[in-house]
Amino acid sequence: MPEAPVPATAETLPADQRAASPRRVALVLLLGLLALLGAGALRVSSRLGAQEELRQVAAAVAVPSVRVIHPRAVEPRPLLLPGRLQAWAEAPVYARTNGFVARRLADIGDRVTAGQILAEIDTPDLDQQLAAAEAAFATARAQRDLSARTAQRWNELSARQVVSQQATDERRGDLAARTAQLSQAEAEVNRLRALTGFKQVIAPFDGTVTSRAIDVGGLIVSGSTSSPPLFTVTDMRRLRLYVRVPQAYTGAMRDGLKATFSVPEYADRSFTAELTRTAGAVDAQSGSMLVQFTTDNASGALKPGGYAQVRLELPPEPTDTQQLRIPASALIFRASGTSVAVVDGDGRVAVKPVRIARDLGAELDIASGLEPTDRVIDSPSDAIRSGDEVRPTQNARS
CATH class of the missing domain: 2.40.30.170 (Efflux pump adaptor protein, beta barrel domain)
Known part of the structure; x- marks a missing residue:
């Protein structure tokens, strides 16, 4: 049976391998240290970048952003308004006497002249009143004449002292009363005769009949302005x-x-x-x-x-300088008067007093204090002052 392999140890390794092992360890440690240093440097750099960005944002916030507009030259422009046309002269013609329409001689659209007869009114009641008034006038005149002759006789008798002075004065008083009654009767006759003159409805001036509210046979009641006029004549x-x-x-x-x-x-x-x-x-x-x-x-x-x-x-208001138009929101109200804020090329504010030529509501015409090249701040802050630094942006309305 074969023998098991013996594990490699420092003693069993060759001499060159035993010398390389400490160097490898040192290299690994060095690489690890460099990695840690790089990560720390990156972290510090990121934090410094964030702080710089924060500083830039804070600096940008410290300089307010404003909208600027350029004044426009005031030019003649049309003003459109509604209007109402009216006749040069218009007269409603009413009746001055009661009666019935006997004849109608004009209608709407007819051209008439001053004094032309438009209608005739039949006035039977007025005719009877005039006849009675003339009779009363004749009676009063006869009574006055009799009283005058009587008073003359009593004056002659009084001169010869045939009658008393009291009786003579009574006759004179009767004559004065009869004379007054005659004048009253005459005035009544004249009044009724004047009313008979209104039997004819006439045009007051040259013009055109624009309305008619009567026809033949219609009842006419005078003295009422609540009813429509008989005619309307218009010049x-x-x-x-x-x-x-x-x-x-x-x-x-x-x-x-x-x-x-x-x-x-x-x-x-x-x-x-x-x-x-x-x-x-x-x-x-x-x-x-x-x-x-x-x-x-x-x-x-x-x-x-x-x-x-x-x-x-x-046309614009006559002034020595050209008028300029700006929005009303650009105006600044202060104790020293009305003014506007303008921005120069360096972003610095200058508050300039202005004189208003015309207030158009949403817009203002400026007579003096502005130049066409000025950049005007729209809706400025109440706290804005000359010398303030701002960051202008173009307004869409400019």
């Missing part, structure tokens, strides 16, 4: 165009300002009007001022009461 040769202008634009409303407008029924046509009057006050509820334009309507194309879309070309 539409010229029209008034009323527009409510927001308060921000009232400063540009001056006599002679031209406007163009369109109406729905003529979408492809444009009409012109000229500013003639302004209310001179802002309505507290709407925050706007009523202005009146005048337009010629000789062709009759425009209709009173219609809606119009008005276009106003408003």
Whole structure:
């Protein structure tokens, strides 16, 4: 049976192998030590990098980021507003006497002239009242004449001392009363005669009949403005165009300002009007001022009461320098006045006072204090001061 192999030992190894074993151990230990040192150095380097990154982030946070915009030049731009057309003159025609419509001589759309008869009213009650008043007037005149002759006789008798002075004074008083009664009767006759003149309904001026509320045989009751007028006569040769202008634009409303407008029924046509009057006050509820334009309507194309879309070309406010427009959010309010913050090329802030030419709500027109090349900070902090360092970013609105 073969013998088992003997395990190798230091004594059994050859001499060259016994010398190499300590060197291998030392090499392994050296490699391990180097690995530990490398891992430690890597760890220290990573920590130093994190600290440097943290320092850079802290430095970036210390310099605030701001949005900047560039002011825009103010150019004339149209202002579109709704308007309402009204006739130059419009008169509702009511009856001044009771009766029935005997004749109707005009209808809607008819062109009429001043004094033209529009309708005739039959007034049987008024005719009877006038006849009775004329009879009463005749009676009062006869009584006055009799009283005058009687008073004259008593004056002659009193002069010869045939009758008493008291009796004479009574006759004189009766004459004065009869004279007053005659005047009253005459006034009543004149009143009724004036009412008979309203049997004819006439046009107050040249124009067009735009409404009619009567027909032949209809009952007419005078003195009531709650009922519709018999006719409405409108002068539409010229029209008034009323527009409510927001308060921000009232400063540009001056006599002679031209406007163009369109109406729905003529979408492809444009009409012109000229500013003639302004209310001179802002309505507290709407925050706007009523202005009146005048337009010629000789062709009759425009209709009173219609809606119009008005276009106003408003020039900038006259100033020595060019006006610039910025958002209202860029404005800074301080005790020293209104100002804005601008950023130079080095990222330093300069707070500049400005003068506002026009407040448009979301935007402002600046009359002075800004240059077209300035970079204005949008929505600046209340604590911002001149000399502060900032990091500007471009605003999409600039």
